[in-house]
Amino acid sequence: MTATKSIVRTPWSWVPSLYFAEGIPYVMVMTVSVIMYKRLGISNTDIALVTSWLYFPWAIKPLWSPFVDMFGTKRRWVVMMQFLISCAFLGIAFTVSLPHFLIITLSVFGLIAFCSATHDIAADGFYMLGLSQQQQSAFVGIRSTLYRLAMITGQGLLVVLAGTFEPHLGIPLAWSITFGATAFLFAALFLYHRWMLPHPAIDHAVLDIHAQNVWKEFVRTFVLFFKRKNIGSILAFLFFYRFAEAQLVKLVQPFLLDAQENGGLGLSTGEVGVTYGTVGIIALVAGGLLGGYAISKKGLKWWLWPMVIIMHFPDLVFVYLSQVQPTNILLINMAVALEQFGYGFGFTAYSMFMIYISHGEYKTAHYAICTGIMALGMMLPGMVSGALQEWLGYKTFFIWVMLSTIPGFIVAGLVSIESEFGKQSSAA
Secondary structure (H helix, E strand, O other): OOHHHOOOOOHHHOHHHHHHHHHHHHHHHHHHHHHHHHHOOOOHHHHHHHHHHOOHHHHOHHHHHHHHHHOOOHHHHHHHHHHHHHHHHHHHHHHOOOOOHHHHHHHHHHHHHHHHHHHHHHHHHHHHHHOOHHHHHHOHHHHHHHHHHHHHHHHHHHHHHHHHHHHHHOHHHHHHHHHHHHHHHHHHHHHHHHHHOOOOOOOOOOOOOOHHHHHHHHHHHHHHHHOOOOHHHHHHHHHHOOHHHHHHHHHHHHHHHOOHHHOOOOOOHHHHHHHHHHHHHHHHHHHHHHHHHHHHHHOHHHHHHHHHHHHHHHHHHHHHHHHHOOOOHHHHHHHHHHHHHHHHHHHHHHHHHHHHOOOOOOHHHHHHHHHHHHHHHHHHHHHHHHHHHHHHHHHHHHHHHHHOOHHHHHHHHHOOOOOOOOOOOOOO
16 A cells, blocks of 8 residues: 555544444334335235345345455445445335346345445444544444434434325335435545545555464364353344344334234324434434443343343333324334334343453454344344234234243243443542
8 A cells, every 4th residue: 555545534534433334234223124024015925035135235234344354445345335225225216126036136235234234334343444443442333323313314204204295106116216325425424435435554454374263263262252251141242132123123114004904003204204204213322322331330230131021111101002003103203212212221231241241352253243143133023023913903913922032031031140340430
């Protein structure tokens, strides 16, 4: 890399936009696709099955993360993935109206998922290379905030955009325009980062004569992780803590969209964008912020059981909504906000537990393994949730979701956590 490439950039010029770009493809693949397929007439069984498969690239992300290190710079990977993702969004825009749109768009969503997971690896690595340790700590909150803003943009603004066009242009064309707008947004992010991302001197490929050692270390990280003490209870916690939520999340939007005679609430696409994609996300963020603050005061061990309870019991709002089927949009918004706040608050315990067990020499790699297991824990229950709902109906399905919270309580009782972990020291 030439000296002219060593341009100093303020982190404010690229960190916020980089993590906004990291959030957009994830929310479009995992959430917005569910709404689009529902509006296009796909059954809940098929929606839950096919969109749950899209978790797979994130589940196996740790397996190909070494390739990002070995071939090319992190900067090049980031820019290349953003270009491919923008092209893929455009591909969905052009194919959503075709006769065999499901298999075509699903294939493109799979490409976006793979590129997005690769982008996550490269972006997180670039963040550590492009910032000092002090700057990394200072921008952690900025990263999280912009990622959540990306979720509001995807689940909220872009879904509202589709809902605005649907009555006038028809459902396929409305979603074609929406994904065209998403492609334009992501192309702008690609061009901006191609110009604005710095060129850290330490950002280089590691594929050299030591490549064989890299593979040995890669295998060793997995061996050390799975040789941990109490690995059985750790894996059970990572997989089952969100067992109920993995099923719920795939059916919330179809439930909100389905007509009253089909057991749903009959909301429009735009109303779902506001209720679940905006109000819900704001409540989710608020719950997460409060959860982080709570753990900093008394530690993860003290808060684990309250967080398990606060995360799971608000799922009862969907039992109520499915039984009563209210039409009051304010009441529906309040119910969704309550459930999302509880989820955000309780999920903090899960996030902190992953950090807790990722200590040691390979903390980054072990955390990546945890996120892969987390994705698998969302993928497998989610795959069958649609078929369960169509067999049981919404009323009984949400009761089943409440029963599915029981494993979350069981695994919380199996793990052991140091009493001081997560607690902010009095000197801080």
